[in-house]
Amino acid sequence: MTTEAVIAEILAAHPREQSALLPILHDVQAEFGYVDAAAERIIADALNLSRAEVHGVVSFYHDFRSAPDPRPVVQICQAESCKARGIDTLMQAARDAAGERVRLAPVYCLGLCSVGPNARVRDQLHARLDEAQLVSLVKAQ
């Protein structure tokens, strides 16, 4: 299917209202891994919004990317509870393991604050990470 057709299918599953914008963007992001300028235009037209509005929304939220990034992503919690449990001391090793191949994305809290350091890969959660576990998690991607 063409990009337009896929987006049309996504749009068909949602009401044509501005309040459906985030759900639609989530679906487009999930489908393609990004929401680019062309997608912004199609969505704007469907919801009768201006393309500036849609672009403003897309660029506001960290979950939406404007361009493809084929690298696997490991989200590592950098918030206080994980700091209290030593995440900062593991980051250099994680960065070394990731190199250019894996994208390490900071996340501020996964809600597992009593068992950090924590990481997330897609919907898989990982807790009580030590350096070896974090490095192998990054390398496994």
Next chain:
Amino acid sequence: MSGTQDRLVYMANQIARNFAVQGEAVAIAATARHILDFWDPRMREAILAGDRAGLSDIAAGAIARLQASP
């Protein structure tokens, strides 16, 4: 449309056609009144003097009325 006379006949017929819905008697009076109100004298004179063959019944009635009491 070629020529002023043709054009005047067309105009008179067009006016008549739009008044026609009100019935012939009213339409003749209204068409005559309209021509009197809005046409330059030379136009009125020209249509009175010219060939009326192309006029519709209402338009012809209106022109006749104008001729009777200009």
Next chain:
Amino acid sequence: MTAVRISDDALALACGADALAAAFEAAGCAVERVSSWGMHWLEPLVEIDGMGFGPATPEDVDAILSGKSAKAIGPIAAHPFIAGQQRLTFARAGRTRALSLEDYERTGGWAGLERARRIGPEHVLDEVARSGLRGRGGAGFPAGVKWRTVAQAPGARKFIVCNADEGDSGTFADRMLMEGDPLQLIEGMAIAAHAVGAAQGYIYIRSEYPHAIRKLRDALKLCADIIAPFTIDVRVGAGAYVCGEETSLLNSLEGKRGEVRAKPPLPALQGLFGCPTVVNNVLTLAAVPHILAEGGAQDYEARGTGRSKGTMPIQLAGNIRHGGLYETSFGITLNQLIFEIGGGTASGRPVKAVQVGGPLGAYLHPGQFDIPFDYEAYAAADALIGHGGITVFDDTADMAALARFAMEFCAAESCGKCTPCRIGSVRGQEIIDRILSGGRQADAVELLPQMHNARLAQRSQAEEVQLLEELCAVMKDASLCALGGFTPYPVVSALRHWPADFGLGAR
């Protein structure tokens, strides 16, 4: 066949609960996935006939089944961590399956909603007011007052919005409740809808909580008939901490940039789509079914201290030995929570600081650990309870780095609307860096001869500290919302109590 109960809460999963459950099934057991008891250091926790084993791994299965496991903790319900709590909101934690209508009804589910429907909206509003329930999201605003405002506001359309954008580090009670007892939250929203005359509700969950999102969506399918004609949609955030602020959450729900709105107008009068809207936190709404059950309001009102009524689900997090969910009446102290209940630090080192109330909360010094857990008492100490998260740090913590992180976090998550937050948080990081490097020389621009008014002399470390304090005052008093307004709490408290970490003498 042995019946084994293991949590399917995200935290248990992160600790390996699925592999453990598979191992028990492989060993021929009937595994039932239940909510978490909230004793996180024991997750994955295995329950067989009321007896607990944890934290368990697949290697422990044989020993557990043969009764020889060293990980046995005895009867779970009698564990001091559980027995010492006053669980109202988390009464079902560990005891029921999240998506079992049967379990829910058996444990008193829907009683509050049924009674609410019986007594009518006016009495519901009275009872919520009488219970003294205050917003659990952080602001502590009386729920009864908010509901009544919405109920009385003119407007054909009204909404119930559940703020489940639990972004504070050190908090996880919302997540646990949504994953473990979603029906209770739904029941609370249905009661609110009945009270104020709303037909539609939304639960706004952060995208970092995929398990909670799935559980709530499934739960809503199960009970759609029960809450009808009220309907609820689950909406997913998109990576914006600031959307935990209620007005920015509303903008996000409307499909807009998650920028904060100025108040007034209050959301209770002009909220979602400009209509009167109840915006309450998960814990606030989840407390409502108990309050609406027979005698619930009196029970609730009877607990707590001063104007802080009822119970608070406190979250013990960070470097703590016994971390988890601890629901108790207001008035408890940090000393009790950290040392008696939490068992001190996980690292075994001395406690240096405790941050209460998430990234916008003050760092409390051990000298302040006797302050009673109470909205007003904390406010008096320039601290806040927030969402009840307690993050413990041991003596390796660098409080200057944490202060800088507070500014960094604010800069990363600022919506960008108001100036103190948008620019101030960036300048805050820069000043802390300069303080740590001992002050600063005039920069190239200041040294230009055109810059007649700029000061050419070095700015001393003390002057930079003063500038940081003034910046914090500007952010605190001038920011549009709590993100910019409360970021100074961790910064100023770190500076005040641990000046040495900033390279300063005692102040």
Next chain:
Amino acid sequence: MGYEPQADFGTPEVRADTQVTLTIDGRSVTVPAGTSVMRAATTSGGAIPSLCATDSLAAFGSCRMCLVEVEGMRGTPASCTTPVAQDMIVRTQTPRLEKLRRGVMELYISDHPLDCLTCSANNDCELQDTAAEVGLRDVRYGYAGAHHLGQQPDLSNPYFLFAPDKCIVCSRCVRACDEVQGTLALSVEGRGFASKISAGQRADDFLSSDCVSCGACVQACPTSALMEKSVKEHGKPERAVITTCAYCGVGCTFRAEMRGEQLVRMVPWKDGKANRGHSCVKGRFAWGYAHHQDRITTPMIRESVDQPWREVSWDEALAFTAGRISAIKAQHGARALGGITSSRCTNEETFLVQKLVRAGFGSNNVDTCARVCHSPTGYGLKTTFGTSAGTQDFDSVMDADVILVIGANPTDAHPVFASRMKRRLRQGAQLIVIDPRRIDLVRSPHVQAAHHLPLQPGTNVAVLTAMAHVIVTEGLADEDFVRDRCDWDEYQDWARFVSDPQHSPEFLEAVTKVPAAELRAAARLYATGGNGAIYYGLGVTEHSQGSSTVMAIANLAMATGNIGRPGVGVNPLRGQNNVQGACDMGSFPHELSGYRHISDGATRTMFEQDWGVALDPEPGLRIPNMLDAAVDGTFKAIYIQGEDILQSDPNTHHVAAGLAAMDCVIVHDLFLNETANYAHVFLPGSTFLEKNGTFTNAERRIQPVRKVMEPANGLEDWQVTQALANALGLGWAYTHPAQILDEIARLTPTFAGVSWDRLEREASLQWPVNDQFPDGAPVMYVDGFVRGKGHFVVTDYVPTDEKTGPRYPLLLTTGRILSQYNVGAQTRRTANTAWHPEDVLEIHPLDAENRGLKEGDWARLASRTGETSLRVSVTDRVAPGVVYTTFHHPETQANVVTTDYSDWATNCPEYKVTAVQVTPSNGPSDWQEDYAGLTARSRRIAAEPAE
């Protein structure tokens, strides 16, 4: 008047029944409930520093400069977002507030350029002013931190630039685009410190974005981030003159901001009641034609049109002209002479031209461009309501619940009013659009028509009759209103007529091509949706049944009781700035000012006594009749002020033949226009910036036009007309247009209370202004119709004689575009050509494919009257079988193909329906090339003035 920005109260005015009294810094202040503390403070003379607040936009609360202390309230609330309360005690200036404001300002300046003295906003910058107000003396953060400096400015828009490093991210531009203009072309991109203003998407600049260049964002910007290029070029203005725009019929008022005789910028005047502080790309920016090198400033004459022009003195030009006119009059009589008044000129100038024709030439052969635009409005509304004008003021739209737009394209042709309409639509009013094209209003961000009826061009009457059928047969008429206000017998006749099954939507669907169910739904909505307001334009009038359509509209409004209060009414959207005024001033050949027939003895006597001459009691020739008579040899000379009939009137060949047949064509204009190709005398004209007088807009609002600069040719247009009159021996002695206005008031009952002094005091008046309506009438017929009872007229659908067939299978309809105005004489001489450099033909994809035409291809557009070539744009905005173009460019001359079919009652040309064929073409047609050659020859000017 000196230069000082208009006062800004920070937040919009609030209207409330209750008043609240509070204390601000010890002063007692009383304001309407709901007013912000900021506005209350400003009103009472104690402005609070602010940056994100401006009174054209809803309070936003982002800059945090306007914090105040309120007794009993925690913290320091922002005064812009805090409403007043009874007995509130506010302090706006305390040590704590001073410190906070200075602290916030210190943050702003830590990320802002420091080159105030060389900034184009120097001394006209709110950031600079506020920094001064809060006493910022040093930025202790230094300048080495993170910042946004060094970003390249966006210079893409011809008129303004965007310098992102001067932006303080207050969002005023974004909010202005959203709230005031309604285009939503701007957004904030990113968040936090990375927030920046974005025109459209990441790759967009202002020119490629949805921006319509209305200037609202530039107006809203508190710094020089968005700045007029003209200010950058010329410097800060030093004086300002309030005047009225000379583009469309909205009648926006502007501050013309001047430096010496150089116009620096036009800024919408916030107190203007027509525009309420808003503007469009034409009025705001497209004024460069006034300084254009093409301006002719010296009179020119020639014996015959094959000769080059000869530049001469005013005296020689006037003597030459008077000589020719007198000679023709002597030989052929007064009725061989005539004139055309201009809807672009002032009321006073228009009045003088018709006076010159009637009293000087001695004929009633005077007409105006309304002949070719809104003459059916005059006829239709006078017949039904009794007055030849719209019923409402523009503010009325804010009370409308259902807005019916028929044959109008407000976002292009009346953009400032369209923005108000869109604001009301965003508030929830419902919209019905009746138009062959899917105009922008049908669907654009946050606006969606409830019903679009894409009718076959030429079937307006059928569609409106079908709507009436639904309303009457479904019992939706407001019979109480009709019995009270209208002639009941006539209503019953009308109701019987429309109830006929032959007028049902289902029966007429074959004619109108409008789905019957959709038409029924639209009719029900209009009749039952609350206040229903009809807005219409030239898509109604420019038809063989233009007058019938106007009356059909009036019938609908009366039948549903939508007359006589705010939010309802029948509202013609007038094309040119003073087309209402030109009609009011007696520009039609059959009537004197105030719409009184020339045959009425009492009226004529009044004029004859005042003017001291006898007047011809017979109606004169209309423009098309003048051209016919010229060809016939009975019409010999014409004085045309500010019109280009060759380009704007239909059937160009016929117009050219008429002009060529005359002995004396006098063109009085700014430029050597197309008509001047056939002229013997060219009298240089003055722009609206160079004269005093009044314009009357579409809501009957009379507003002053003030001289901003001296006329380039030395004379205002009324002075030229007077000089010509005096060359003919009339002895006029007006020294100021105020005296002409006094004469108009003396001779015109509906203007009795109008005077220049009063307009100076009250800024505008909506006629009628007389004993019955001493303060004018924003909404008409509140207490009944002028003619007594409202008059229902049965309007039969009579199809046009212009029919498609095998040779000409498509229907052409014509219209306007935002950036160009009318024949383009002004706008083509500005940077507006960036948006619309040429006329293009819109064609449906199916029709394009059948003809092998692709986007941008040249096509030959032919009708039975002529042909031209232009590029095509393939779009489904038009239905299959319909093509569309604009008529702004003489290179295209779209009117070469339009016919001389016209409205039955007024001879308003049928521009909107022409049967055409479209075929591929290699480029401009032979005729276009010949015409270009003719124009070049005709515009030759002799190198040396003849002795």
